[in-house]
Amino acid sequence: MSRVLVAMSGGVDSSVAAALLVEAGHEVVGVTMKTFCYSETPSHGKTCCGLDGITDAKRVASALDIPHYVFDVEEDFTRDVIDDFVDEYAQGRTPNPCVRCNGNTKFRDLMKRGRALGCDRIASGHYVRAEHTKAGTSLLRGRDHSKDQSYFLWGLPNELLPKLSFPLGELTKNEVRERARALALVTADKPESQEICFVPTGDYRDLLRRRLGAHPALEPGAIVRASGEVVGEHQGYASFTVGQRRGLGGGFPEPFFVLELRPDTREVVVGTHEELFRDEVEVGEVNWLTDAPGSGSAVTVQLRYRAPAVSATVMEDGNGLVLSLTEPQPAVTPGQSAVFFDGDRLLGGGRIVAARVSA
Amino acid sequence: MDHVYLDYAATTPVRDEVRAAMAPYLSGVFGNPSSVHRWGREAEEALEQARAELAESLGAEPSEITFVRGGTESDNLALLGWCGGQRALDETPTVAISSIEHHAVLEAVEFATRTGLARSLRIGVTPEGAIDADAIRDAVADGPTLVSVMWVNNESGMVLPLQDIAGIVKAAGATLHTDAAQAVGKVPVDVRELPVDLLSGTGHKIYAPKGTGFLFVREGTPLAPLLHGGGQERGVRPGTEDVAGAVGLATAVRLAVAERASETSRLLGLRDRLEVDLLQALDGIRVNAGEAPRAPHVLSVGLAGIEDGSALVMALDLEGIAVSGGSACASGSAKASHVMEALYGNDDPYAAVRFSLGKGTTNEHLQRAVTATVAVVTRMRDA
Numbered sequence: 001m002s003r004v005l006v007a008m009s010g011g012v013d014s015s016v017a018a019a020l021l022v023e024a025g026h027e028v029v030g031v032t033m034k035t036f037c038y039s040e041t042p043s044h045g046k047t048c049c050g051l052d053g054i055t056d057a058k059r060v061a062s063a064l065d066i067p068h069y070v071f072d073v074e075e076d077f078t079r080d081v082i083d084d085f086v087d088e089y090a091q092g093r094t095p096n097p098c099v100r101c102n103g104n105t106k107f108r109d110l111m112k113r114g115r116a117l118g119c120d121r122i123a124s125g126h127y128v129r130a131e132h133t134k135a136g137t138s139l140l141r142g143r144d145h146s147k148d149q150s151y152f153l154w155g156l157p158n159e160l161l162p163k164l165s166f167p168l169g170e171l172t173k174n175e176v177r178e179r180a181r182a183l184a185l186v187t188a189d190k191p192e193s194q195e196i197c198f199v200p201t202g203d204y205r206d207l208l209r210r211r212l213g214a215h216p217a218l219e220p221g222a223i224v225r226a227s228g229e230v231v232g233e234h235q236g237y238a239s240f241t242v243g244q245r246r247g248l249g250g251g252f253p254e255p256f257f258v259l260e261l262r263p264d265t266r267e268v269v270v271g272t273h274e275e276l277f278r279d280e281v282e283v284g285e286v287n288w289l290t291d292a293p294g295s296g297s298a299v300t301v302q303l304r305y306r307a308p309a310v311s312a313t314v315m316e317d318g319n320g321l322v323l324s325l326t327e328p329q330p331a332v333t334p335g336q337s338a339v340f341f342d343g344d345r346l347l348g349g350g351r352i353v354a355a356r357v358s359a
Numbered sequence: 360m361d362h363v364y365l366d367y368a369a370t371t372p373v374r375d376e377v378r379a380a381m382a383p384y385l386s387g388v389f390g391n392p393s394s395v396h397r398w399g400r401e402a403e404e405a406l407e408q409a410r411a412e413l414a415e416s417l418g419a420e421p422s423e424i425t426f427v428r429g430g431t432e433s434d435n436l437a438l439l440g441w442c443g444g445q446r447a448l449d450e451t452p453t454v455a456i457s458s459i460e461h462h463a464v465l466e467a468v469e470f471a472t473r474t475g476l477a478r479s480l481r482i483g484v485t486p487e488g489a490i491d492a493d494a495i496r497d498a499v500a501d502g503p504t505l506v507s508v509m510w511v512n513n514e515s516g517m518v519l520p521l522q523d524i525a526g527i528v529k530a531a532g533a534t535l536h537t538d539a540a541q542a543v544g545k546v547p548v549d550v551r552e553l554p555v556d557l558l559s560g561t562g563h564k565i566y567a568p569k570g571t572g573f574l575f576v577r578e579g580t581p582l583a584p585l586l587h588g589g590g591q592e593r594g595v596r597p598g599t600e601d602v603a604g605a606v607g608l609a610t611a612v613r614l615a616v617a618e619r620a621s622e623t624s625r626l627l628g629l630r631d632r633l634e635v636d637l638l639q640a641l642d643g644i645r646v647n648a649g650e651a652p653r654a655p656h657v658l659s660v661g662l663a664g665i666e667d668g669s670a671l672v673m674a675l676d677l678e679g680i681a682v683s684g685g686s687a688c689a690s691g692s693a694k695a696s697h698v699m700e701a702l703y704g705n706d707d708p709y710a711a712v713r714f715s716l717g718k719g720t721t722n723e724h725l726q727r728a729v730t731a732t733v734a735v736v737t738r739m740r741d742a
Contacts, residue, residue: 069676071669115738116738117673117677118735
């Protein structure tokens, strides 16, 4: 019988994932990853990744009568995820730490330690499906499209795919909650965690201030139009993301949105909704879970979590990938992920480096 | 399959004699020792009898025994209470501790330093069990100084040369504390033989309940309380006394001391067999503190080619074998232990695993542990 390692955050999803694996007759080992120094954040009960999360995961594991361990990955997580998160904001980009964690830290580490524990499979409570065939493994969007988390998994190392198991892929969130209640799991009615796990207060700027100290990203600068006309002042460009409308101050003749952050001059560029659209996207750190499409291939790409996938043409350049979008898209944001799909099938992705209006 | 518990240095079950001794004081004789009436007198009588019994086991006077709620509290009371007792002197005292102390000592001293109660010094220890005598001499050279060196190291089983240390410390007129949590019942602990001023002990390593402990305070050693309240324990540790716990602790210490010689030879036989079997079965293995004098209940081995000792402990758990890595106090801490780092440096390629033996340990248990360890280590090295 196979021994399966299941990542348990202490939330309802991974609790049910573990329960389903137990029901299916697997020998299940629960683990929670301790990702960051909890003493840095004030005590509260909102997030699933704090020590409360560890406690809840332990309680669920105990109820399921499976062993549970804590993997301390703080050092790797700080280096690969938190430092990157801070650096991205410092560079005027909007990072996606969950992508970074899944690709660089979480699953690699689970696999490595899982092997040590004699586990040949790794499971998590992500809403995504793994389709194992002779030809290889594909990842598919979760059946519940409103909860689908495949967007966050494009960075997975290819060689891990055959080892993965996602027990929630065919379920809706409501079904998961019902299963949790039926099993009387303590996490059944736990609220959804919306925040980034290492920013439980919801204000990442506290973290930036602590980590960056005095830094241009946190200092006042000009709010300008694309023309260069100064229309206001901001208190640090790290507070802004492309497409953002709030926090710009008022008094504009029409609604203004952030178009671009310019770390070199500390300028936040704003403009009208029409000015938000881009049709050329440069993508870096590309990872393909299938064969890479050649230059000139038509692809569909999702440029933001919860945005619809749109069609584009692949154009290679020297260092990476450039996408020509069939229709211009609003608020294409450096630091976010460009993720490629074929229908429900996850093909790969990369980090958005820059977005332009084609010449 | 029965699970095999080889983590007696972490904690032990309550033994039958202890439970039986405690039982009358949980509900029958339940009074508050401070009360004037019959119930209070009975409880006080039991408490003082326990104190006398414990004192006798250690060669102390009853008035030198303070009951506390465990080893960590005992260490904190010894170190911070001593610092507090020096405040009247108008001089910042020095606390010198070995580099392989338990966190209860390390963190208490760190707190004392941070809050200006004391300045602190570290005394090096070698893997052979030698302590830096010059560092101790320097530490006690001027001003009021407390030297704190554990008797038996919890992670490696190393027995520290307390007599030699006491000689240096007492010759200079300084104060000596020892954390004897792992020493009682394992080495001869007699405060008539060892001129120590403060000695910390705990119940749950010797088959008494968790939350029981004591501090020996030699007559004339100034000590300020950490807690403030109703004046119990001569004001050093206020709070209504845990009479049943005190009785259990005194019983456990008496039995541990009485059985020390016979239990030591039994455990040594088992421990040495385990050691030989592991060394024969595995390459890339080292006995931690192997050249030092060691207590009979601990075998700590270092394993090469194992990136993460905590994963080894988990893997052994899945095979039904309970052991420890470094001392694991906080939730999921997997960092290299400060003890192994102090002994072997911070780029030591060996991951530490501690097997610790006790009353329930049999040769069959150890054979199963060897089989599982070989299997798991081989798998992890291949991975």
